[in-house]
Amino acid sequence: MANKITKSFVDNIPFPDTGQNFYRDTELKGFGLRVGTGSKVYFAEGKVDNKTVRVTIGHHGVFAPEQARTEAKGILGMIARGINPNDADKAKKAKSVTLAEVYTAYLKARNSLKPRTIQDYDRCMKAYFEEWQTKPLAEINKDLIERKHREIGERSEAQANLAMRFMRAIFNFALGQYEDSAGNPIISDNPIKRLSQTRSWYRVERRQTVIKAHDLPAWFKAVNSLPDIAIGRNKHLAKDFLLLLIFTGLRREEGLALQWKLVDFKAKTLTIPDPKNRQTHTLPLSDFLFNLLEARKAQNKIDAAEKGEDESPFVFPGTGEKGYMDDPQKLMKKVIEISGVQFTPHDLRRTFITIAESLDISAYALKSLLNHKMANDITAGYIIVDPERLREPMQRITNYLLNAMEQKKND
Structure with a gap:
């Protein structure tokens, strides 16, 4: 009309x-x-x-x-x-999108990220980029990136590199997500490239600390003494948790979150269903590990019955929201104090790896024990690893550890 x-x-x-x-x-x-x-x-x-x-x-x-x-x-x-005014308006909005908005969109798009990864990202945003969150992403230029990297590096070079790798992922996401009216990215280039162009990335040596063979007896004795000398409800759990890590090479969170339904006592295996690399990881249990977990299962039942509770689905139960024990940092410090051996949970994984490599275990078996990807190895793509093929090398590693700890060797 x-x-x-x-x-x-x-x-x-x-x-x-x-x-x-x-x-x-x-x-x-x-x-x-x-x-x-x-x-x-x-x-x-x-x-x-x-x-x-x-x-x-x-x-x-x-x-x-x-x-x-x-x-x-x-x-x-x-x-x-x-x-097209609608495209122009869309482009205007895209150019004004803030770092916080891009980060929210990034997390929504990457909906398969692990909760621990998201926690690490959140911590990074809060610790290093708090004042940038309301800033349009298009205004975060190479000069700002270079200064921020240097500023963080004055406190920790490793954290400076880590923060900028995280920011690089955010910018790469934005490059494909936000466009102007002509379909061009609102950010023509990832400003993190400045660090490579100027060779500003810090040279951070990969941590190489392990528990040396001559320190294993003191460490093992201190770990086993926790139930007698430590205070707190987790002292028994912490002992078994630390032993599990060093005898399996599992990552800290993989060990803490282990559930009984993933421990097969009949097949003598344990399975990590969603590890860091997303490839389900099944390990054979050595005799020592089998006995450790069997005793832990029995003790968990006794503890639950005494409290009038149902048995926890977790090997290392806890009272928090996650349902499993928090990282037993205080009890680890107690072990360090008693033994004089400095270590972190990942040092236990490195110790397992170092011992396995020293025993001349095949490269494929070693990578399978650690659940490392072999992306560039064509032959590896054709090898289907049966946990039973890993049982003998797993037992050899256990034997070596027990011998080094001056314990009776398992045959």
């Missing part, structure tokens, strides 16, 4: 019972009014590349007809120049 759009005309238009009615202005071609069941909205429309483009101006009441007409002239001028 064509009419001159005036205030009195718009005021008198009735709302339809269903659908929408369109009224187009007789004086300004492309200016119109859309009337729905409860709204009256001004718009401008025209063609760009032979496609009709309609742009909403605003509601009647918020805009008077003459105000809307003035807005429409500007929009129609853009259309006449072949510019």
